[in-house]
Amino acid sequence: MRRSINFRTIAPYALLAPGLLWLAVFYVYPAIQMFLVSLWTGNIQDGFTQTWNWGVYPQALTEYWPWIARSIVYGGLATILAFALGFPLAYAIAFRGGRYKNLLLFLVIAPFFTSFLLRTISWKIILADDGFLLAPFKALGILPEDFRLLATPAAVVFGITYNFLPFMTLPLYVALEKIDKRLLEAAEDLYAGPWRPQGTIAGAILGGALGVVVGVVMEYGPLSLGIPGAVIGALVGTFLVSQAFVRVTLPLAVPGIFAGSLLTFIPAVGDYINAELLGNPQSLMIGNVIQARYLKVTDYPTASALSFILMLAILIGVLIYTRLLGTEDLT
Amino acid sequence: MATAAVAVARPNSIGSRLRGAVDKYLLPLYVFGVTVYLILPVAIMIIFSFNDPVGRSNLNWRGFSLDAWLNPLGRPGLAEAVGNSLVIAFISTIVATMLGTLIALALVRYQFKGRSATNLLIFLPMSTPEIVLGASLLTTFIASVGLPFVPEGAVYPLSIRTIIIAHIMFNISFVVVTVKARMQGFPRHLEEAAMDLGANEWTTFWKVTFPLILPGIMAAALLAFSLSIDDYVITSFTAGTTQTFPLFIYASQLRGIPVQVNVIGTMIFATAVGLVVLSTLWQRRVAARELAGPRA
Numbered sequence: 001m002r003r004s005i006n007f008r009t010i011a012p013y014a015l016l017a018p019g020l021l022w023l024a025v026f027y028v029y030p031a032i033q034m035f036l037v038s039l040w041t042g043n044i045q046d047g048f049t050q051t052w053n054w055g056v057y058p059q060a061l062t063e064y065w066p067w068i069a070r071s072i073v074y075g076g077l078a079t080i081l082a083f084a085l086g087f088p089l090a091y092a093i094a095f096r097g098g099r100y101k102n103l104l105l106f107l108v109i110a111p112f113f114t115s116f117l118l119r120t121i122s123w124k125i126i127l128a129d130d131g132f133l134l135a136p137f138k139a140l141g142i143l144p145e146d147f148r149l150l151a152t153p154a155a156v157v158f159g160i161t162y163n164f165l166p167f168m169t170l171p172l173y174v175a176l177e178k179i180d181k182r183l184l185e186a187a188e189d190l191y192a193g194p195w196r197p198q199g200t201i202a203g204a205i206l207g208g209a210l211g212v213v214v215g216v217v218m219e220y221g222p223l224s225l226g227i228p229g230a231v232i233g234a235l236v237g238t239f240l241v242s243q244a245f246v247r248v249t250l251p252l253a254v255p256g257i258f259a260g261s262l263l264t265f266i267p268a269v270g271d272y273i274n275a276e277l278l279g280n281p282q283s284l285m286i287g288n289v290i291q292a293r294y295l296k297v298t299d300y301p302t303a304s305a306l307s308f309i310l311m312l313a314i315l316i317g318v319l320i321y322t323r324l325l326g327t328e329d330l331t
Numbered sequence: 332m333a334t335a336a337v338a339v340a341r342p343n344s345i346g347s348r349l350r351g352a353v354d355k356y357l358l359p360l361y362v363f364g365v366t367v368y369l370i371l372p373v374a375i376m377i378i379f380s381f382n383d384p385v386g387r388s389n390l391n392w393r394g395f396s397l398d399a400w401l402n403p404l405g406r407p408g409l410a411e412a413v414g415n416s417l418v419i420a421f422i423s424t425i426v427a428t429m430l431g432t433l434i435a436l437a438l439v440r441y442q443f444k445g446r447s448a449t450n451l452l453i454f455l456p457m458s459t460p461e462i463v464l465g466a467s468l469l470t471t472f473i474a475s476v477g478l479p480f481v482p483e484g485a486v487y488p489l490s491i492r493t494i495i496i497a498h499i500m501f502n503i504s505f506v507v508v509t510v511k512a513r514m515q516g517f518p519r520h521l522e523e524a525a526m527d528l529g530a531n532e533w534t535t536f537w538k539v540t541f542p543l544i545l546p547g548i549m550a551a552a553l554l555a556f557s558l559s560i561d562d563y564v565i566t567s568f569t570a571g572t573t574q575t576f577p578l579f580i581y582a583s584q585l586r587g588i589p590v591q592v593n594v595i596g597t598m599i600f601a602t603a604v605g606l607v608v609l610s611t612l613w614q615r616r617v618a619a620r621e622l623a624g625p626r627a
Contacts, residue, residue: 007532012441017502019430020452026500027456030467037470085365092362097352107366113603114373121588122372125379125390130391147548148339165369168515227560239349263460270460273563277584294466294568298450300473307466311459 001220031311038304048300060305064289068309071285074153075269077217078160080210082168082264083257085161090172090256091249094179105173108166120277127155127278151280154218159274167263175256176249183252184244192243197235199246207233258325266314286310362391372601380593399590412579413595415491416454419575420559423498428552430499431506432544437516438507457504460566465568468497472569489571497569498562502555509554513547525608546614553610 004329038056042048061068093104111119126133127149137143149155211229272287286306293303382389383396404410438449456464472486472493486493512621521543525535563577570578 001616002350008441009443012437012443015437015441016449019434019507020449022430022500023452023456023503025589026468026471026496027459027464028452030471033471033474034463034467037474077477079444085368088358088361089365092358096358097489102611104362108368110604111369111373112557112561113600113607114376115563115577115580115596115599117563117577117584118376118592119372121580121584122379125375126371128390129361162368162372165365240353266458266462270462272462291567294469300470304470307463311463314458314460315455 036306040301047194057307067286068104071269078268079265081161082165086169094176153283155278162267164264168260171259172256175253179252187244187248195243199241203233203237204230377597380597399594403594412574416576424555427499427502431503434507435510453507455502461564465565469568491573493569498559506551509551510547524607
């Protein structure tokens, strides 16, 4: 009996040890090491010395804050767009999927089986100035001859949205799937009918605001997308959103919204492949700067400082977000 | 409130008819549209693997050709890059799956002190952007030069070894999460029954626990393998002069991508899809057998 008690106390640590040791040596220690390297001074030819040069942080922040801000805006926008696209998709699969449920889920994750780089290069082919997406519109005169998508901020944001849409859709699906359908029937029995006029107003405001932000970031002007956004939002809010949806479905989907937005936002902010392949020099993100500082310029202190700032910013953001939308079991 | 009640009570009102139409036509149409959006780039990759490009650029359709399919590795450096990717993916998948499964077992099966710290340590690598993971490993490998307890040349200069170290690291968390998810709702009474019948912990694990969690472990391994073989960002920081398939794609995209890259991408896609279909069928069979009850 005593042997068995001992076994049960030691066993979990024996199981944890190898994996956690690996993470300690190759995740925790490198994070500390990166912090130490950010306080080096020197260059690759003459060598570096640990000088505790704290000045690198304000210097890096003032020099590169436009790239940091752009990354947060692009990443945030891609997250919101992925939610706007992914929520109806997840809802349709969970509530109306029927026997196609598994096939649809499979199609959602299928892009993962293709290299991230090859998919982004495919977008280059699709969005090209004379590519098969734009060419027909230009031939019909709907779009001006010099209209382009490739090498614009819009292409970068859509590329990021595309890449992380499955990360958003799957957790949303898991949360929606768990909802007991009888709750919705009960809500409708209790007169949770159309949500008017609040739905119309909320839809118009949310759709309009999203349209304005997208329009400004993608350089199409605030109103060109703000007005259609408000109209679509109002229509959706008036006819598609019921009280049962707002008061039952949405609150129960919060864990999925939480997980999906984190899984999208974190990699989106650090991404630099989309900005590099689909963007232009004015739409580069902080990842591009870090990558170039490390691998091309070998300015290790600044590069380390910037990636440390990125890591801290995301960790702090995640902690605040967890407090607000809280789920205690993160993994 | 009164208007809402009327709207619900009257099934033929404009609102409910409109909602019915949306359910019937708009939602399926929407799902179809988004699915096309998701699959389109994959389709382009496959279609362009049959292209017959002029010069080096494979960005415009020129005509049908099977040349690249008949000679899929016929580019200098491509065979080596693909070989390296496979070696890295195999080794890192096996190691990460073992380490991650052990952690998942500990988390699901035991009560112990330091549980929330463990959860945090598993969560952190997944919530750190890839570029930060790659960058911090690079700085560590560079700074390790001259440290007394690191053998010379072990991690710097960078090599296939450092790539494997990095891939194991980022895969562990994904394995833990996947195996853990499959172990929730695990039938503990089967283990207790085995113990009651005189099996010790070791026998119980291999005869009862392991066969039951094997589908979860396989799913985790599949995920780890596909994450590893596709990784560009972390690999680019830890590779040095070693080439992998994604690094090869990136390097050639500056000069024009050879059609062979699309061929290999298509092969990887087809293999992954095949494996997923097979494992789904296998799991269905296992589930059907469980439903049918224990074998005589």
